[in-house]
Amino acid sequence: MTAKRRQIWVFGDYRNYFQNRVTLQLLSRATDLARKIDAEVCAVVFGDKVDEWVGEYIAHGAEKIYRTDHPRLAAYGVETYTLLMERLVKREKPEIVLVGATAFGREFAPRLAKRLVTGLTADCIGLDINGEGLLVQMAPSFGGNLVAEIVTPERRPQMATVRPGTFQEIPHDYARTGEVVDVPMPRDLPADRVRLVQSERCPQRDQKLEDAKVVVCGGRGLGSKKKFAKLFELAELLGGEVGATRPAVYADWADHNALVGQAGKQIRPQILFCFGISGAIQFTAACNGAKFVIAVNKNPNAAMMKRADVAIVADASQFCAALIQEFKKRFRS
Amino acid sequence: MLKLVVCIKQVPMVSELPWDPKTGNLQRDLAEGMMNPACRSALDAALRIKEAVGGEITAITMGPPMAEEVLREAIALGADRGVLLTDRKMAGADTSVTSHVLARAIEKNCPGFDLVLCGLATSDSETAQVGPQLAEELDIPGVTYVDELEIRDRTVRMQRIADYFLETLEMDLPGLVTVMAGRHAPRYVPLGGLQAAFAEADIVSLDAAAIGIDPERIGAKGSATKILNVFSPTEGKENIVLTGAPKRIVEQLFERFDDRIGSALGRDLKTDKRSS
Numbered sequence: 217m218t219a220k221r222r223q224i225w226v227f228g229d230y231r232n233y234f235q236n237r238v239t240l241q242l243l244s245r246a247t248d249l250a251r252k253i254d255a256e257v258c259a260v261v262f263g264d265k266v267d268e269w270v271g272e273y274i275a276h277g278a279e280k281i282y283r284t285d286h287p288r289l290a291a292y293g294v295e296t297y298t299l300l301m302e303r304l305v306k307r308e309k310p311e312i313v314l315v316g317a318t319a320f321g322r323e324f325a326p327r328l329a330k331r332l333v334t335g336l337t338a339d340c341i342g343l344d345i346n347g348e349g350l351l352v353q354m355a356p357s358f359g360g361n362l363v364a365e366i367v368t369p370e371r372r373p374q375m376a377t378v379r380p381g382t383f384q385e386i387p388h389d390y391a392r393t394g395e396v397v398d399v400p401m402p403r404d405l406p407a408d409r410v411r412l413v414q415s416e417r418c419p420q421r422d423q424k425l426e427d428a429k430v431v432v433c434g435g436r437g438l439g440s441k442k443k444f445a446k447l448f449e450l451a452e453l454l455g456g457e458v459g460a461t462r463p464a465v466y467a468d469w470a471d472h473n474a475l476v477g478q479a480g481k482q483i484r485p486q487i488l489f490c491f492g493i494s495g496a497i498q499f500t501a502a503c504n505g506a507k508f509v510i511a512v513n514k515n516p517n518a519a520m521m522k523r524a525d526v527a528i529v530a531d532a533s534q535f536c537a538a539l540i541q542e543f544k545k546r547f548r549s
Numbered sequence: 550m551l552k553l554v555v556c557i558k559q560v561p562m563v564s565e566l567p568w569d570p571k572t573g574n575l576q577r578d579l580a581e582g583m584m585n586p587a588c589r590s591a592l593d594a595a596l597r598i599k600e601a602v603g604g605e606i607t608a609i610t611m612g613p614p615m616a617e618e619v620l621r622e623a624i625a626l627g628a629d630r631g632v633l634l635t636d637r638k639m640a641g642a643d644t645s646v647t648s649h650v651l652a653r654a655i656e657k658n659c660p661g662f663d664l665v666l667c668g669l670a671t672s673d674s675e676t677a678q679v680g681p682q683l684a685e686e687l688d689i690p691g692v693t694y695v696d697e698l699e700i701r702d703r704t705v706r707m708q709r710i711a712d713y714f715l716e717t718l719e720m721d722l723p724g725l726v727t728v729m730a731g732r733h734a735p736r737y738v739p740l741g742g743l744q745a746a747f748a749e750a751d752i753v754s755l756d757a758a759a760i761g762i763d764p765e766r767i768g769a770k771g772s773a774t775k776i777l778n779v780f781s782p783t784e785g786k787e788n789i790v791l792t793g794a795p796k797r798i799v800e801q802l803f804e805r806f807d808d809r810i811g812s813a814l815g816r817d818l819k820t821d822k823r824s825s
């Protein structure tokens with residue numbers, strides 16, 4: 217008998233578009249990791265009538281799917297899902313389990329890690345395999361200027377959560393095939409102690425910032441609400457949206473909906489302006505997809521300036537005013 | 550009368566903290582501490598339950614000795630007593646260990662508790678893992694991301710928005726909730742509260758031995774993860790640096806990048822320039 221291949225698991229979170237996207241993104245990253253340790257990429261899907269997702273995960277790189285398909289699993293129940301997953305992990309012993317940091321994932325993964333007596337690194341911005349074959353979980357730390365490389369040396373599985381948008385999914389290929397393992401619904405499954413009384417989809421979420429081609433972001437360096445307000449003028453002029461760092465949101469210069477970063481929104485504009493932003497990882501991790509970055513900062517050594525295509529050493533609000541003037545002039549003519 | 554437990558973490562007031570390059574640990578002693586914002590919302594939710602149906606609130610925190618400040622603040626705001634869990638051995642705990650320590654202390658100091666309230670997440674590490682793991686440790690049902698809650702008989706009814714679903718959920722007590730930050734208006738410390746917090750505050754301080762937990766299982770030692778390395782990710786890309794007076798920089802910017810900017814905006818900035 218040949219030894220069982222090692223496995224990397226991705227939890228199949230599909231309830232809405234973003235959840236499903238993060239699952240596909242994780243499958244893509246898992247495929248890269250799997251090459252380095254010769255492992256099999258697997259997805260786990262629980263739910264009621266999940267064929268659509270099974271097909272999609274195979275098309276996006278899963279070689280094997282563990283599936284429990286049962287009417288009782290129609291609604292996400294954290295206790296039920298945790299128990300099913302706990303049993304499956306104990307049976308199959310994957311090396312690595314990756315979970316999207318959605319609201320559900322952030323409730324489900326910590327419980328699972330607790331039951332499996334293993335570690336869990338939250339909101340990884342990078343994942344890799346080191347020389348010893350361990351999963352390197354990269355997480356922002358210490359105020360956001362540094363990245364910590366974290367490993368789980370002894371406990372298994374190695375677990376991490378990742379925010380949507382951190383990795384790029386690979387294009388689907390519906391010609392791919394994969395093995396589907398049906399895991400029967402256990403008979404002894406206790407009822408979830410949390411009862412879902414009512415659930416309705418929230419009205420269509422405002423996606424303007426995420427989809428914007430032009431984003432004007434401001435940070436603490438702007439210095440006041442009044443100066444920050446200039447950004448709205450610039451954004452309007454350019455047909456773009458305004459984003460803000462956490463200090464700017466905390467200071468109430470911008471609405472919480474404008475927060476860009478690990479705790480806020482992921483953006484991928486064609487052009488991104490950053491005014492008075494230092495470039496902490498919790499912020500920059502959410503704008504890796506920006507095509508052309510112009511940063512304005514008094515300090516030429518700020519991390520944001522090093523990451524920008526054009527680094528402008530100037531006072532943020534003075535430069536913003538000059539820029540508005542110039543655009544107006546050019547648009548007028 | 551309901552027995553309510555609120556878990557409160559003291560967090561640094563600034564997010565950019567100096568750190569010790571040798572150990573990689575935050576130099577917390579250099580920062581001023583404050584009550585984590587989401588914990589404040591959890592406390593507020595508990596106070597409103599107390600006002601509505603009566604209850605006794607225990608505020609509990611694990612941290613360095615100075616974390617006692619958040620317990621005094623909680624008492625000033627209306628909590629009845631505080632429990633401080635402090636021990637050098639607890640330093641460096643991951644969320645699993647943190648929830649283990651909190652759970653054992655709650656069982657020991659608040660037997661027969663009805664509802665545990667946590668913040669959704671902290672502002673300094675924001676894992677949001679402690680609440681769910683504490684529910685596991687205590688073997689009670691738990692709900693995260695709670696916006697509103699109401700207790701009738703022994704049932705909690707909660708509302709939350711999670712993954713773009715507006716959900717109404719129910720569970721029977723005992724249970725645990727994690728509360729979103731910033732849902733409630735700030736409370737001001739009543740005069741009597743200040744007196745209660747300083748003159749006659751009921752605060753106990755416990756170390757690992759007093760809680761009765763295995764020192765091998767707590768702190769950095771008991772944590773399953775290890776920090777291998779800490780690095781600065783500013784790989785620095787090839788870029789153009791522009792300096793000078795703002796007006797002059799704007800000119801340079803357009804001289805060199807009007808194509809780039811124009812195509813991103815979907816407008817031809819060049820023709821505009823020629824005609825001006």
Ligand SMILES: Cc1cc2nc3c(=O)[nH]c(=O)nc-3n(C[C@H](O)[C@H](O)[C@H](O)COP(=O)(O)OP(=O)(O)OC[C@H]3O[C@@H](n4cnc5c(N)ncnc54)[C@H](O)[C@@H]3O)c2cc1C
Pocket residue numbers: 359360434435436437438439460461462463464475476477478479480491492493494495496497498499512513514515518530531532533564565671672673674675
């Ligand atoms: C768990 C956690 C999650 C977080 N999540 C997020 C998140 O989602 N989004 C986020 O943004 N942050 C987040 N943060 C905070 C993050 O670590 C940084 O603290 C934050 O991004 C810094 O914001 P800032 O750049 O506006 O402010 P600062 O870091 O204070 O930078 C201000 C910059 O402005 C420059 N400046 C000052 N004056 C001027 C002037 N007159 N003209 C031009 N430049 C000037 C300074 O040189 C400096 O570089 C999080 C932190 C933690 C711990």
Ligand SMILES: Cc1cc2nc3c(=O)[nH]c(=O)nc-3n(C[C@H](O)[C@H](O)[C@H](O)COP(=O)(O)OP(=O)(O)OC[C@H]3O[C@@H](n4cnc5c(N)ncnc54)[C@H](O)[C@@H]3O)c2cc1C
Pocket residue numbers: 336337338339355356357358359555556557558559575585587588591609610611612642643644645647651666667668669670671673674675676677678679680
């Ligand atoms: C930058 C950074 C990143 C980290 N990343 C991880 C990680 O990925 N995985 C990991 O396991 N650990 C991590 N840690 C360690 C983690 O911060 C500690 O375990 C901490 O004790 C609890 O985690 P939290 O602050 O994220 O709590 P959260 O889970 O965000 O807190 C939620 C709620 O739990 C309660 N609570 C949390 N801590 C306490 C406390 N000390 N006393 C009383 N109530 C409390 C509060 O009600 C709080 O509102 C990290 C630490 C740092 C500094």
